Amino acid sequence: MSATSSSPLPSVAASDRFRSDTFPLIFERSSPGRRAARPPVTEGDDMASLLGAEHLRAEPPRLPEVAELDLVRHYTQLAHRQFSIDGNVYPLGSCTMKYNPKLHEDVAERFLDLHPYQDEDSVQGILELLCELQTDLEELTGMDEVSLQPAAGAHGELAGILMIRAFHMANGEGEQRRVVICPDGAHGTNPATAAMAGYDVVEVPTGPDGEVDVEAFQAALGPHVAAVMLTNPNTLGIFETRIEEIAERAHEVGAQLYYDGANLNAIVGRARPGDMGFDVVHLNLHKTFTTPHGGGGPGTGPVGVKSHLAPYLPAPRILQEGERFVVEGERASSIGRMRSFYGNVGNLVRAWAYIRRLGLEGLKRVSTIAVLNANYLRVRMREAGYEIAFDRVNMHEFVARPPAGIRTLDIAKAMLDYGVHPMTVYFPLVVREAMMVEPTETESLETLDAYAAVLAEVLETAQRDPAALAEAPRLTPVRRLDEVAAARRPVLRYAFVDAAD
Numbered sequence: 001m002s003a004t005s006s007s008p009l010p011s012v013a014a015s016d017r018f019r020s021d022t023f024p025l026i027f028e029r030s031s032p033g034r035r036a037a038r039p040p041v042t043e044g045d046d047m048a049s050l051l052g053a054e055h056l057r058a059e060p061p062r063l064p065e066v067a068e069l070d071l072v073r074h075y076t077q078l079a080h081r082q083f084s085i086d087g088n089v090y091p092l093g094s095c096t097m098k099y100n101p102k103l104h105e106d107v108a109e110r111f112l113d114l115h116p117y118q119d120e121d122s123v124q125g126i127l128e129l130l131c132e133l134q135t136d137l138e139e140l141t142g143m144d145e146v147s148l149q150p151a152a153g154a155h156g157e158l159a160g161i162l163m164i165r166a167f168h169m170a171n172g173e174g175e176q177r178r179v180v181i182c183p184d185g186a187h188g189t190n191p192a193t194a195a196m197a198g199y200d201v202v203e204v205p206t207g208p209d210g211e212v213d214v215e216a217f218q219a220a221l222g223p224h225v226a227a228v229m230l231t232n233p234n235t236l237g238i239f240e241t242r243i244e245e246i247a248e249r250a251h252e253v254g255a256q257l258y259y260d261g262a263n264l265n266a267i268v269g270r271a272r273p274g275d276m277g278f279d280v281v282h283l284n285l286h287k288t289f290t291t292p293h294g295g296g297g298p299g300t301g302p303v304g305v306k307s308h309l310a311p312y313l314p315a316p317r318i319l320q321e322g323e324r325f326v327v328e329g330e331r332a333s334s335i336g337r338m339r340s341f342y343g344n345v346g347n348l349v350r351a352w353a354y355i356r357r358l359g360l361e362g363l364k365r366v367s368t369i370a371v372l373n374a375n376y377l378r379v380r381m382r383e384a385g386y387e388i389a390f391d392r393v394n395m396h397e398f399v400a401r402p403p404a405g406i407r408t409l410d411i412a413k414a415m416l417d418y419g420v421h422p423m424t425v426y427f428p429l430v431v432r433e434a435m436m437v438e439p440t441e442t443e444s445l446e447t448l449d450a451y452a453a454v455l456a457e458v459l460e461t462a463q464r465d466p467a468a469l470a471e472a473p474r475l476t477p478v479r480r481l482d483e484v485a486a487a488r489r490p491v492l493r494y495a496f497v498d499a500a501d
């Protein structure tokens with residue numbers, strides 16, 4: 001908290017976070033003939049015979065000509081502009097932005113030299129690891145079989161809904177079941193997935209207690225329903241206490257129950273979607289299981305199923321046959337491949353390392369502290385003057401909002417000047433001016449207190465001096481963006497200007 005006495009917000013001098021801007025961008029540093037590296041071409045070689053004349057360009061590309069040090073500074077300065085969990089607290093609701101332990105990077109690195117075209121005998125170690133991970137995830141979710149293929153949560157959703165569709169088609173009910181039910185608090189990927197798989201989406205409302213309105217849900221059910229997509233706890237951070245009844249009613253009409261595993265951090269090690277009655281589960285390894293958001297691919301979203309859906313799993317699964325580990329071929333009814341080779345292996349190794357390091361007792365502690373931290377921050381935010389939507393004991397996240405008349409967007413922008421990341425804003429859609437906070441178990445009490453203090457100070461500023469808040473952020477490389485133009489007309493290239501122009 002670096003607010004000065006003259007201004008409620010930190011002064012420019014108080015932060016050197018963006019000082020790297022003193023230097024120009026790499027194109028502006030270009031000087032003809034300067035080089036960071038030269039290709040190892042010996043005299044007498046000519047490029048046309050080395051590379052093939054058809055691969056050579058007629059005009060040299062307009063690349064910046066810089067020395068190695070300029071190049072290093074360019075990327076280092078860009079990296080410093082990046083906000084990351086390694087830099088500061090990042091409590092994005094629904095995204096589980098927890099610390100990614102560095103040990104897991106080291107473990108993943110050991111597998112870097114493997115090649116996906118190696119024969120099975122020479123990659124027994126990684127196959128064993130992947131097989132163990134499948135089993136660990138089956139045990140943690142209560143599912144019969146897991147495929148590690150999908151490359152993100154949304155990708156796992158697509159795999160899951162395609163399997164459900166294949167199941168209904170095999171039962172001769174493909175035509176009849178046209179609808180997927182999602183609650184109105186659902187993450188946007190749920191209805192998007194259903195639509196991509198060719199289904200109509202029917203939304204059911206949230207009741208006054210923050211849980212799915214079971215009577216409205218019952219009314220939406222029928223033999224035309226293919227699947228119900230839920231997350232538990234839901235996107236309000238509230239546990240669906242009537243989940244067993246919901247599962248029973250869905251199954252009575254032949255619908256399948258899909259578990260969006262993005263919120264597994266609230267229950268990991270303590271409760272299993274399979275025991276609640278879910279038929280399909282996806283997991284976001286980059287959320288609950290500490291793999292980076294990114295990291296050589298968009299993420300990793302294994303999908304698990306109960307045995308009646310196992311014939312449709314995407315290939316390949318890794319199987320143990322006696323002492324050997326083998327890559328299973330495509331099952332006759334499989335929905336096919338979701339991704340090349342074995343999936344996003346680097347992240348699978350990291351998730352394996354995480355699970356093996358913590359064990360079941362460690363994972364129980366994860367969900368316990370994640371829930372404790374979120375409840376602590378909810379109470380601190382209420383004390384600071386924020387309103388809590390559905391103010392009851394929550395799970396790993398909760399939804400707040402500023403008092404009437406103050407915009408969440410202004411609060412979030414002002415938080416940037418304190419070097420902390422705002423929570424998720426304007427989601428879920430069912431809460432006006434929603435601020436969705438998920439601190440995770442990896443933040444300390446001191447960090448939670450500091451975050452709460454920033455929130456208190458920003459709200460106090462909003463009430464006392466709304467104009468100051470409207471000016472924020474003041475310390476970031478860009479201030480308030482035209483967010484519509486940024487999305488619709490993004491400028492993705494540096495506009496090269498010739499000195500002669």
Ligand SMILES: *Cc1c(COP(=O)(O)O)cnc(C)c1O
Nearest residue numbers: 094152153154187189260262284
């Ligand atoms: C993050 C998230 C998803 C989508 O997962 P990705 O890995 O980002 O594709 C789906 N549902 C919920 C509730 C989420 O938070």
